[in-house]
Amino acid sequence: MNIENILAPYGAVPTKIQYEWLNRKTAFIHITVNTFTGKEWGDGSESPSIFNPEKLDARQWISSLKEAGFTTAILTAKHHDGFCLWPSKYTEHSIKNSPYKNGKGDIVREFTDATKEFGLQAGIYLSPWDRNHPQWATPVYDEYYMNQLTELLTEYGEIYEIWWDGAGSDKANYKWEEWVKIVRKYQPKCAIFGPTQTAHLNDIRWVGNERGKAADDCFATLDIEVLKSEDRSEMAKGLNAGTPNGKRFIPAEADVSIRPGWFYHPEQDEMVKTPEDLVDYWFTSVGKNSGMLLNIPPTPEGLFHEIDCKNLLTWDEYIKDIFKTNLAENSEISGNSISGEYTAKNLLTNEDTYFIADDKAAEITFNFKAPITFNCFKMGEEIKLGQRVREFAVEYLENGEFKPIITGQSIGFCRAEYFNDIITTAVRLKITKAEMNPILKQLKVIGFLKLKVISADLSSDTK
Numbered sequence: 398m399n400i401e402n403i404l405a406p407y408g409a410v411p412t413k414i415q416y417e418w419l420n421r422k423t424a425f426i427h428i429t430v431n432t433f434t435g436k437e438w439g440d441g442s443e444s445p446s447i448f449n450p451e452k453l454d455a456r457q458w459i460s461s462l463k464e465a466g467f468t469t470a471i472l473t474a475k476h477h478d479g480f481c482l483w484p485s486k487y488t489e490h491s492i493k494n495s496p497y498k499n500g501k502g503d504i505v506r507e508f509t510d511a512t513k514e515f516g517l518q519a520g521i522y523l524s525p526w527d528r529n530h531p532q533w534a535t536p537v538y539d540e541y542y543m544n545q546l547t548e549l550l551t552e553y554g555e556i557y558e559i560w561w562d563g564a565g566s567d568k569a570n571y572k573w574e575e576w577v578k579i580v581r582k583y584q585p586k587c588a589i590f591g592p593t594q595t596a597h598l599n600d601i602r603w604v605g606n607e608r609g610k611a612a613d614d615c616f617a618t619l620d621i622e623v624l625k626s627e628d629r630s631e632m633a634k635g636l637n638a639g640t641p642n643g644k645r646f647i648p649a650e651a652d653v654s655i656r657p658g659w660f661y662h663p664e665q666d667e668m669v670k671t672p673e674d675l676v677d678y679w680f681t682s683v684g685k686n687s688g689m690l691l692n693i694p695p696t697p698e699g700l701f702h703e704i705d706c707k708n709l710l711t712w713d714e715y716i717k718d719i720f721k722t723n724l725a726e727n728s729e730i731s732g733n734s735i736s737g738e739y740t741a742k743n744l745l746t747n748e749d750t751y752f753i754a755d756d757k758a759a760e761i762t763f764n765f766k767a768p769i770t771f772n773c774f775k776m777g778e779e780i781k782l783g784q785r786v787r788e789f790a791v792e793y794l795e796n797g798e799f800k801p802i803i804t805g806q807s808i809g810f811c812r813a814e815y816f817n818d819i820i821t822t823a824v825r826l827k828i829t830k831a832e833m834n835p836i837l838k839q840l841k842v843i844g845f846l847k848l849k850v851i852s853a854d855l856s857s858d859t860k
């Protein structure tokens with residue numbers, strides 16, 4: 398096969414919007430009347446008079462996120478209770494009838510201004526389900542929703558992600574196609590996260606659970622027919638794992654909250670995910686070829702809680718620490734590359750180069766002069782050219798024989814795993830099955846002090 402064919406994209410590949418989305422680290426920010434009632438879902442009857450986050454400071458949210466390495470933040474402009482955090486022209490059920498800044502406040506504005514100031518990207522959650530609107534799920538509501546969507550997408554600068562929550566909307570028949578047109582018209586860089594009903598239109602899919610866990614083998618491609626199953630658990634499995642060779646490129650977003658609730662509840666101050674828990678979350682989301690979306694809910698004062706901020710920061714330090722040294726840099730690296738231009742050595746540079754195998758199988762070996770201790774492996778395909786790998790093993794040399802430590806089917810944009818310490822003089826990635834010559838962009842052999850940063854049970858030898 399000639400090199401042009403090998404370099405041609407294989408199967409479904411990311412659009413520019415999706416590729417940029419894959420490179421983000423995104424935070425969710427949930428605040429509404431629930432922050433004052435202690436509920437998770439408001440029923441729409443809450444009076445705006447209860448909403449008064451007196452010390453709200455969106456700069457505190459966004460600067461904490463910036464410090465912790467986030468690139469993007471999504472705010473709940475309107476949750477299921479219908480209360481709007483901006484003074485929408487189309488309803489009275491909003492901040493303009495609250496005591497917050499004597500009805501003159503606009504939290505969407507404060508939020509988007511802060512993202513601009515600190516160089517983050519803003520995203521908007523606008524709940525389709527609206528328990529306050531008397532004509533919800535009728536054409537009148539559709540019009541209302543589209544007006545609000547237009548307000549949010551035209552008056553606050555660039556928006557990078559719109560979040561259409563499927564909750565409560567199973568039986569509603571919205572004009573999704575029209576909603577999508579509005580997003581594409583006003584915000585050409587905006588990624589659309591949406592429910593299963595709109596899987597044919599979305600850029601991003603849900604990961605199928607709210608625990609931030611993608612399947613071990615999570616494909617960015619999907620055959621959306623698998624989402625039509627009446628059986629919800631089948632549907633969740635489809636979302637969680639995707640479909641190898643699926644016709645749509647639609648990567649999974651693994652959302653979870655830093656606390657048990659999506660909204661702030663003081664009684665959960667002792668239950669904030671620790672930096673160690675968050676390291677695990679990194680491995681079950683980004684490390685499994687999906688996107689990250691971590692929620693941090695502001696307190697009734699309108700601030701991120703100090704425990705949350707502290708844990709975010711330590712977590713970011715841990716992740717940086719884990720990946721700071723690539724042991725492979727001190728190895729003799731060899732692989733069955735198609736040519737000198739696409740040698741396995743390219744995997745050790747930060748440049749925009751890659752390794753291309755001369756076959757649909759690949760073997761890349763790292764030989765070390767002295768024994769190394771390693772406990773983690775991180776790798777990625779050049780996803781712009783398609784998710785090609787279907788079966789791989791990471792192996793290490795023991796008593797003259799290679800033994801597997803991780804086996805799997807999906808690599809994709811990023812696959813990372815950790816395991817118990819292994820002492821060896823050689824590590825090998827063996828790709829035994831691929832749809833087309835594998836093209837790898839990164840490969841790291843890592844040995845980190847996991848006792849410090851991992852909370853998971855490592856009692857079994859392999860995962």
Ligand code: FUL
Binds near residue numbers: 437562564652
């Ligand atoms: C769910 C909602 O019902 C929760 O309240 C939360 O917003 C979560 C992110 O999505 O579907």
